[in-house]
Amino acid sequence: MDPRTDDLWNEFHRVVNMTSRELSEWLRTRSADVDDEELPDQAGSQLGRRVLEILGKRKTDLEDDDVDVMQRVVDRVHGQRRDDLEPTAGDVRWRHRLMTIGHDPLKPVT
Secondary structure (H helix, E strand, C coil): CHHHHHHHHHHHHHHHHCHHHHHHHHHHHHHCCCCCCCCHCCCCCCHHHHHHHCCCCEEEEEEEHHHHHHHHHHHHHHHHHHCCCCCCCCHHHHHHHHCCCCCCCCCCCC
């Protein structure tokens, strides 16, 4: 495994601070609509669903497109947060957007 991919894997799992279950439930909640509720496995944005897929993989099973998705998520979280990723309250829409990719700004990052 490329050392850069190994570093990205670690950073991805640091910034994605929601569990698979939390993210899955969030995506289903965000997609629920009175008129049109999506199928559970199709709930949420494509990027959010890809994050869920990657969370279910082992590092050795990553494909090139998984690495691209992980980089997009890491870049997006770092672009919208301070570098230390300390729990931060902010606009609820901002928080919800980050939660759709597995990062809850109110949760501590481990």
